[in-house]
Amino acid sequence: MKKLFNLLTLSLLLVACQEDGVTVQSNDSQASKGFDQSFIKKIEVNFDAGIQAKRGGKSNNDPVLDFMIQINAALVGQGIKLEKVEILGVDEAGRTVFFDDKGSKQIDFDWVPNDPRNNGFGAAVPYWIDNTQLGTSSGMSEQATFDAMVNSMNNWDAVACSGGLDIPFLFSSDFDIGLVQFFTGFGGSGLVITGAIAHAGILPAAFFETALGPGAGTGTLGVTFTFSYGTDIDGNGKGDTALSEIYINDGFNWQDAPNDVLFDVDNAIDFETVVLHEVGHGLSQDHFGTAFRDGGSGALHFSPAALMNAAYSVGRRDISGTDEAGYCSNWGVWPNN
Ligand SMILES: [Zn+2]
Structure with a gap:
């Protein structure tokens, strides 16, 4: 049933592609069988330039920013740029890092409807899933983690205000995807789909430690990397998102535990909640709320909780309250924004 749905979705998108005259930029012989590969583009990562940026560049005393400088040096000439890293922490370590940090005048990023660079996806923001890095060390099956990803996309898609947005499933990839992952030497590849959200894998803690710096392997639950085209073609004051990649840290006690408060008891974390959060970033939602510690118990709380x-x-x-309000303020008018 899953495959049938993939093919149906894909053929619909293919029709859209042909109408828009999208050209195939690059294919790769190792790409998955059974579906069209014309959405896939190959990004040439210049590892040497990235290394030079690391050696020659000044440290910003922020390993995430240093990492972004490296990866963007390696992507020069490829038409995309890593703009934003959103880190979901187990504590106050969670944060957002912008490549072009302008303080309070921060420029944010959003998808552009009918962006000609986005494979003819029109008013849709589709997604694909890395089929090679599903399942968790804590015992969740590949199918359970796959289902949580699909559920998360459908959950955001079902919010009533966003009738103009479609979030279709493209396919699950039988080759290892993930541009950031590729850059760090943890697998992945230079194969991307612009205009789409990539569930790029459930990766070992060491990947997070490498990409996000000391302590990130134990402090980061998940992360979303947002790449832009470096333009604002729709003149909305936001940079144009090209693609986003979501990674989940395998180094936690992931469980299928909806509405669970077990985190304080046995450190169990609801996998789908974290994926849903990361997809929120994929759909241009920023972090929200102020963290504070309970004076008595020392437990971490947020105001408002979201x-x-x-x-x-x-x-x-x-998805309710401030989460729904934030989402609807952006997607309620789509594709007319
Ligand atoms: Zn986040």
Whole structure:
């Protein structure tokens, strides 16, 4: 049933592509069988330039920013740029890092409807899933983690205000995807789909430590990397998102535990809640809420408590309140924004 749905979705998108005259930029012989590969583009990563940026560049005393400088040096000439890293922490370590940090005048990023660079996806923001890095060391099956990713996309898609947005499933990839992952030497590849959200894998803690710096392997639950085209073709004051990649840290006790408060008891974390949070970033939602510690217990709280808080506190699969308001302020008018 899953495959049938993939093919149906894909053929619909293919029709859209042909109408828009999208050209195939690059294919790769190792790409998955059974579906069209014309959405896939190959990014040439210049590792030497990245290394030079690391050696020659000044440290910003922020390993995430240093990493972004490296990866962007390696992507020069490829038409995309890593702009934003959103880190979901187990505590106050959760945060957002912008490549071009302008302080309070921060420029944010959003998808452009009918962006000609986005494979003819029109008013849709589709997604694909890395089929090679599913399942968790804590015992969740590949199918359970796959289902949580699909559920998360459908959950955001079902919010009533966003009738103009479609979030279709492209396919699950039988080759290892992930541009950031590729850059860090943890697998992945230079194969991307612009205009789409990539569930790029459940990766070992060492990947997070490498990409995000000391302590990130134990402090980061998940991360979303947002790449832009470096333009604002729709003149909305936001940079144009090219693609986003979501990674989940395998180094935690992931469980299928909706609305669970077990985190304080056995450190169990609801996998789908974290994926839902990361997809929120994929759909241009920023972190929200102020962190504070309970004076008595020392427990971490947020005001207001929301799915899009920068740290995990409880299983939360419903999109309501400030999460819904933030989402609807952006997607309620789509594709007319
Ligand atoms: Zn986040």
